Amino acid sequence: MADDSNYTPPKIWTWDKGNGGRFANINRPISGATHDKELPRGKHPLQLYSLGTPNGVKVTIMLEELLALGHQGAEYDAWLINIQEGAQFSSGFVAANPNSKIPALLDYSEGAPQRVFESAAILLYLAKKFGAFLPQGLAEQTECMSWMFWQMGSAPYLGGGFGHFYAYAPTKMQYPIDRFAMEVKRQMDVLDRRLAISPFLAGEDYSIADMATFPWYGAMAKGLLYGAAEFLQVQEYTHVVRWADTIMARPAVQRGRIVNRSWGEDNTRLAERHDASDFEGKVLT
16 A cells, blocks of 8 residues: 555546455445345334444334333334345335335335335435434434434444444554544534533434434444543533433433344344344343
């Protein structure tokens, strides 16, 4: 690999397949399927195809919260999509999400399957479908949606920016790490200032805005992402830590956090979820 301090971009960019760090085998500059394979289908109308990353956890938390409220129609099958093995590039998954990113949802409850992709779109779809976790008043709903889309616009700094260069890039480079660390801390401060005056992002009540934001910034505040808690001094954001602790104490969140998790001790992960009994014997924290 060339010394980055002497790097000059070529006139025309070309894809160096071996220069992608940890994710070199799964990232590529083209879309579409690489192989034919249909998605599995379980017994419930809602079929989730995902992985227990922050974006995937958003949806499993939502589904478990809906079930905790008594919405039996929210019963779901969660299938593991192993992105390290390229499962997101199967023909079946690409049909569910042309962008080949987890999570993707298929809803068979209305006849022809309805596909929903992008984590925020899935949260909003489920909130509208079941009439839960979305404020009804225009002002309150607007506040909720503003914070949810704030998260969608800001969290890529953690996943695509800071997390990549700090934890996954093949070499450590000061400029991108400093650049993204600065922005992550600014975003954490935005969140901390909001939570200093409001128990939850949209106001007094827990909503899909919190479910969207917690797996990224809540996990960061609790030192669960990238091994960067000390580097970023996340304990400074006391209101974010309080909010994260409140959410992590919810049983539905504890269940949702382990669904489609493919790493860790056997009793702390649930690669697939097809029934509530699948959680028996699992450690929920």
